[in-house]
Amino acid sequence: MPVEQKEGKVVLTHPKGASAEILLYGATVISWKSGNKISSTPVERLFVSSKAAVDGSKAVRGGIPVVFPNFGAPAHPEHAKLSQHGFARSAVWTFDSIVMDNEAGVSVRLTLTPTPDIMVQYFRPFHLAYVVTLAEHQLSTDLHVKNTSQTTSTPPDALEFQALLHTYIRAPTSEVLVYPLSGGKYYDKTESTEEARSQPKEETRTGVDVKKFTDSVYENAPGKYQVIWPGGGLEIKAKNFKDVVVWNPSQEAGSKLADMEEGGWERFVCVEPGYVRGFARLNPGETWVGQQVLTPLDGDRPLAL
Numbered sequence: 313m314p315v316e317q318k319e320g321k322v323v324l325t326h327p328k329g330a331s332a333e334i335l336l337y338g339a340t341v342i343s344w345k346s347g348n349k350i351s352s353t354p355v356e357r358l359f360v361s362s363k364a365a366v367d368g369s370k371a372v373r374g375g376i377p378v379v380f381p382n383f384g385a386p387a388h389p390e391h392a393k394l395s396q397h398g399f400a401r402s403a404v405w406t407f408d409s410i411v412m413d414n415e416a417g418v419s420v421r422l423t424l425t426p427t428p429d430i431m432v433q434y435f436r437p438f439h440l441a442y443v444v445t446l447a448e449h450q451l452s453t454d455l456h457v458k459n460t461s462q463t464t465s466t467p468p469d470a471l472e473f474q475a476l477l478h479t480y481i482r483a484p485t486s487e488v489l490v491y492p493l494s495g496g497k498y499y500d501k502t503e504s505t506e507e508a509r510s511q512p513k514e515e516t517r518t519g520v521d522v523k524k525f526t527d528s529v530y531e532n533a534p535g536k537y538q539v540i541w542p543g544g545g546l547e548i549k550a551k552n553f554k555d556v557v558v559w560n561p562s563q564e565a566g567s568k569l570a571d572m573e574e575g576g577w578e579r580f581v582c583v584e585p586g587y588v589r590g591f592a593r594l595n596p597g598e599t600w601v602g603q604q605v606l607t608p609l610d611g612d613r614p615l616a617l
């Protein structure tokens with residue numbers, strides 16, 4: 313069965329062996345197993361902490377949580393009641409449909425509209441659709457945001473939001489490098505004062521490492537990244553996610569996360585395409601689509617982490 317629904321999750325299986333699992337809780341992709349052009353054996357590409365809650369009690373520590381409508385602590389007055397990274401990653405989404413089911417890809421759509429719980433914290437009408445497509449050697453995740461307001465006021469009843477795919481890539485943290493961010497502007501959230509956090513820095517490293525606590529928001533980033541370690545790597549392509557966040561808590565911050573497994577920070581890098589500097593804006597009836605495509609790089613070998 314290429315698409316199976318069981319116990320709060322959707323499992324996609326590609327005829328050539330790749331698979332993906334998506335929790336309805338948060339529409340969180342919690343597993344993506346894929347081979348590559350050289351080795352067809354599917355291997356896990358995403359990191360999920362063994363201490364992560366996968367029962368819907370807390371956003372998942374790993375996989376690909378969906379961040380919407382705010383990134384980090386709320387900065388927009390309309391988001392004031394929301395918690396860090398918004399409600400999409402901790403709301404139960406609805407299985408909508410199978411979009412495609414053939415050798416080119418197995419694809420499903422999940423949706424989220426305001427629930428009573430969301431409406432207590434957030435008044436804007438919206439419709440989110442998340443399309444996850446599994447190909448032989450690729451995983452695409454597309455987030456569609458629609459402003460469903462019927463109001464015809466002037467100025468328009470705009471939906472202003474941030475969105476990000478918080479992708480935890482399984483990789484040896486001490487060796488992984490992210491390209492090409494050199495020359496770009498970033499905001500360093502590990503700085504201790506608000507003033508230092510709001511001053512842009514210029515990236516001078518050809519390949520960005522995460523050997524120490526890293527929480528960097530690259531603004532207007534290139535949209536195509538290589539995440540490379542000795543013997544392996546992935547490409548991430550992003551559309552309409554103009555920014556990218558590179559995060560690894562290291563032991564310093566990782567050991568304080570209750571749902572992070574011991575040493576888990578040594579086994580991943582988060583490379584997170586997003587629209588997080590400023591706000592995307594939709595007038596009533598308009599839709600915005602952000603896309604992420606993950607592909608193992610040629611020469612990639614399975615990781616024993």
Ligand SMILES: O=P(O)(O)OC[C@H]1O[C@@H](O)[C@H](O)[C@@H](O)[C@@H]1O
Binds near residue numbers: 397478501528557559
């Ligand atoms: O612990 P959370 O809420 O899942 O967030 C993890 C991290 O997510 C990153 O995207 C943020 O830039 C970090 O500041 C944050 O610590």
